[in-house]
Amino acid sequence: MESLDTTVLNTAVPTMARSLGVPELSLKAVLASYALSLAVFIPASGWVADRFGTRRVFSAAIAMFTLGSVLCGLSHSIPALVVCRIIQGMGGAMMVPVGRLTLVRAFPRAELVRAMSFVAIPTLVGPLIGPALGGMIISVARWEDIFFLNIPIGLVGLVMVWLHLPDFRGENVPPLDRMGLVWFGSGIALLSWTLEVFGEHHAGGRVVAVAGSIAIGLLLLYWRHARRLANPLLDLDLLRFRTFLVSVCGGFLTRLGVGGAPFLLPLLYQTGLGYAPLHSGLLFMPQALGAMVSKVFVRYELAFFGYRTMLVGNTVALGLMLMAFATVGAATPVWMICLQAMVYGILMSSQFTAINTLAYADVPNDRSSRASAFASTFQQLALSFGVASAGMVTAGFVTSRATEQAEMLSSVHHAFVILGMVTIVSALVFAVLRRGDGDSISGHHEPGPVSDSAPIPGSATAPAT
Numbered sequence: 001m002e003s004l005d006t007t008v009l010n011t012a013v014p015t016m017a018r019s020l021g022v023p024e025l026s027l028k029a030v031l032a033s034y035a036l037s038l039a040v041f042i043p044a045s046g047w048v049a050d051r052f053g054t055r056r057v058f059s060a061a062i063a064m065f066t067l068g069s070v071l072c073g074l075s076h077s078i079p080a081l082v083v084c085r086i087i088q089g090m091g092g093a094m095m096v097p098v099g100r101l102t103l104v105r106a107f108p109r110a111e112l113v114r115a116m117s118f119v120a121i122p123t124l125v126g127p128l129i130g131p132a133l134g135g136m137i138i139s140v141a142r143w144e145d146i147f148f149l150n151i152p153i154g155l156v157g158l159v160m161v162w163l164h165l166p167d168f169r170g171e172n173v174p175p176l177d178r179m180g181l182v183w184f185g186s187g188i189a190l191l192s193w194t195l196e197v198f199g200e201h202h203a204g205g206r207v208v209a210v211a212g213s214i215a216i217g218l219l220l221l222y223w224r225h226a227r228r229l230a231n232p233l234l235d236l237d238l239l240r241f242r243t244f245l246v247s248v249c250g251g252f253l254t255r256l257g258v259g260g261a262p263f264l265l266p267l268l269y270q271t272g273l274g275y276a277p278l279h280s281g282l283l284f285m286p287q288a289l290g291a292m293v294s295k296v297f298v299r300y301e302l303a304f305f306g307y308r309t310m311l312v313g314n315t316v317a318l319g320l321m322l323m324a325f326a327t328v329g330a331a332t333p334v335w336m337i338c339l340q341a342m343v344y345g346i347l348m349s350s351q352f353t354a355i356n357t358l359a360y361a362d363v364p365n366d367r368s369s370r371a372s373a374f375a376s377t378f379q380q381l382a383l384s385f386g387v388a389s390a391g392m393v394t395a396g397f398v399t400s401r402a403t404e405q406a407e408m409l410s411s412v413h414h415a416f417v418i419l420g421m422v423t424i425v426s427a428l429v430f431a432v433l434r435r436g437d438g439d440s441i442s443g444h445h446e447p448g449p450v451s452d453s454a455p456i457p458g459s460a461t462a463p464a465t
Contacts, residue, residue, distance in 0.1 A: 001062070002092050003151045005069065006034075008134035008146045008155045009279045010262045015138045020078060028390070031263055036192045037089020038380035039186040043233045045097040046373030047177075050170025054102050057094050058377065059161050065091030066154030097376040102344075104368045105168050105361055114299050116357055134280030146200040170369060180225055181234035187218030188381060195445055211341045234377065235370040243307075243437050248375055250429035254315060254381040256357065257321060257423030258348060259386020260393075264412050264419075265325070272409035273330060286338040291347025298350045299442075307361075307438035311430035318347040323420030326413040329432060339396035361438040386419070393418050 013027050020027075049057050068088030075081045100116075106116040137146050194212040226232035239245045269280035302310055321344045328337055355377070363371040393415040 001065065001150055001157060002095060005150055005465060006262065007145070008137070008149065010147055010266050011277055011284070012138050012143045013068065013263070013266050014282075015277055016143045019143055020076075022078065028053035028079045028263060029078060030085055032143055032192065034085040034089045035084040035259075035380050035383040038093045038190060039188055039192075039377055041093035042097055042179055042375050042377045042380060044176065045094050046101065046369035047169070047173065047233075047375070048094065048099045049101055049311065050173045050218070050369050051176075053169045054211030055161060055165045055167040056096050056163055058098050059104075061091045061155045062100065062154050062161065063091070063229050064088075064322035065095065066150055067091075069154070070145045073144045077143070088171065096380075099373045100356070100376070101369050101372040102166060102168060104372065105365070115144050122381070133281070135276070135278035138277050145146060146363035150241055159267055174231035177226075177229060177233040180222055180229070181231070183218055183222035183225055186231055187215050187222060190387065191215035194379075197277050199251055202286075206405065231312035234374050238371055238374055239368065241362045243361040243433070244363055244371060244375075246429060246433055246437075247355050248286045248378050250311070250426050251355040251359075252313075252376070252378050253426030253429060255379060256386050257319065257419045257421075257426065258351075259383040260390025261322065261344075262326075262413065264415055265391050267361055267408060268325065268328060268412045270415075271405060272412055273328070274405065281335055283334075284342060286342035287345035287348075288350060290342035290380075292347035294346045294349035295353065298353045302349065302354060302357075302438075302442035307354060307358055307434065307442060308430065308433035310432070311351070312427050313356075314347055314351050314354070315427040318351055319420045319422075319427075320440065321420075322423055323417050326416040326420075329409065355439050358438050361441050390415055392418060 009031070013031075016030075017027055045057075065088050068084055068086075068091060071084040071087060074082060075084050103115050133149075134146055137143075149432060188213055194208055194215055198433060222233075223236070226234060226236050239248070254263075265284070266280055269275045269283055275283070305313075321340065324340055324440045325344075328340070359371060360368060
């Protein structure tokens with residue numbers, strides 16, 4: 001439901017902009033607000049799941065997401081859409097981490113890659129049909145109607161959850177770190193807003209600088225607060241595990257690069273190349289098909305290469321493929337665009353499967369809920385920043401509206417190059433991994449000495465030497 005909603009909305013961005021009478025780049029707030037809402041509320045998801053049980057929390061999340069979707073369909077302005085997308089995000093904030101936590105607790109570590117890959121295949125139906133479905137809906141109906149697709153899916157989801165989802169609960173759950181939620185949530189929200197308006201003419205430089213400084217100050221207050229608590233909102237001690245640290249930091253940089261692609265591709269296809277919404281949506285299908293193909297063989301790829309080799313090589317290839325979209329122009333054959341999209345889908349899906357499973361390689365089972373909340377928070381935060389950064393970079397190259405189509409095409413091309421470079425840089429983080437890191441999950445075995453891959457040497461939880 002989440003992936004269908006996101007992909008349908010991405011396809012509808014140019015049409016929504018024309019209907020609302022605003023520039024397309026202004027709608028990045030609608031996309032980024034949802035991801036930001038996830039980043040603000042996900043930190044509490046692990047505690048909520050431990051306290052109330054995975055089944056009850058997952059059901060409530062689906063209900064809230066569906067309600068937010070209905071409210072989005074009744075909205076007719078950007079501010080109203082942003083508010084309703086935040087409500088959607090409050091529901092989505094519980095769905096992804098709680099679902100992932102259920103898998104971590106239900107399957108042994110050696111089966112985790114296989115389980116996550118299998119479960120991810122149905123979720124790719126949304127990206128497969130969403131763009132084309134969104135293009136078809138806005139071609140024959142109002143753009144507001146795309147949000148009502150979530151109503152039947154949400155109702156079916158509620159029934160399936162109560163019938164089949166295991167109800168895991170934590171033991172001796174500590175009190176929620178409410179003050180940490182205030183510090184961290186406020187800091188992240190303000191920081192995202194600062195990035196959102198950076199470079200826009202209606203926001204003065206002094207206002208942006210002050211807001212950014214306050215945001216950083218709030219996050220530093222949270223860091224100081226968390227270091228003094230035994231059970232903080234986000235367990236910073238998890239960063240002592242090298243595999244978890246690399247997964248979070250490397251994943252953040254990777255998503256910062258690729259997170260802007262869903263926003264840029266509709267602009268490339270519709271505004272830059274002049275394709276109709278339906279045709280633009282169909283061009284997303286090869287990407288989803290590639291992601292499905294990846295889920296079949298990614299576990300064999302990890303078993304053969306190991307996490308370090310696979311992630312370093314795949315990250316560089318992913319960044320180069322992202323930059324390759326800068327070569328797409330009016331003379332590019334459709335089959336070439338489809339081929340690029342499919343390869344990009346394979347690389348991106350393999351990347352995220354590896355990153356998501358690596359996070360749990362060395363984290364003890366009793367801290368898996370905290371690890372899920374921590375990792376999911378920074379994943380969504382990176383996606384929110386990625387959308388905002390893509391819009392900011394694209395807007396930075398737009399100098400006039402005299403030749404809108406040609407200028408937008410050139411601006412989007414520049415944005416793809418920059419975001420591709422950011423993605424490639426994240427390979428340096430994955431290079432920190434050592435031989436043997438993550439082998440308990442991937443099943444990879446190399447001859448020779450294998451480094452201890454659990455806590456970082458010298459940390460409080462590292463074995464004595």
